[in-house]
Amino acid sequence: MQMATENQFVLFYSIRQCPTDTGCFIPHMERLVASSLPMPKTVIADAGYDSEENYLYAMGEEKELSFNSLIPYERENTSYKKDIRHASNWTYEEQDDRFICPKGQYARFK
Known part of the structure; x- marks a missing residue:
């Protein structure tokens, strides 16, 4: 409403x-x-x-x-910066085109 x-x-x-x-x-x-x-x-x-x-x-x-x-601009939400599930917190290996999560697992995005 x-x-x-x-x-x-x-x-x-x-x-x-x-x-x-x-x-x-x-x-x-x-x-x-x-x-x-x-x-x-x-x-x-x-x-x-x-x-x-x-x-x-x-x-x-x-x-x-x-x-x-x-209408104020919304403040940037920074809670994701500590979330290990968020891909921006993972290491990207350009040569193999894959990410490594903080627990050492590899992931490819399609």
């Missing part, structure tokens, strides 16, 4: 079947545009809406209507 609020009052909402907020921003705003409600001058969203597509949409490059937006 996506909500548009002002001064802690819900002004508009939409329900979508998206696994993340990133894919909900544009459809939610399009429904707001199609309604009889006035468009906000500034849209504030959390980092879950961080995507190039959403930034371009807010700037008006994909439509005529534009508005100011405050």
Whole structure:
């Protein structure tokens, strides 16, 4: 569920079947545009809406209507740097085109 609020009052909402907020921003705003409600001058969203597509949409490059937006860039997730299951933590042998996991097992990616 996506909500548009002002001064802690819900002004508009939409329900979508998206696994993340990133894919909900544009459809939610399009429904707001199609309604009889006035468009906000500034849209504030959390980092879950961080995507190039959403930034371009807010700037008006994909439509005529534009508005100011405050969507922070999501901080880089560094938890994978300690995860031995993540291939970026494995040693790559270019000559044999294979990776070696921290436990010494070889893996080829297809």
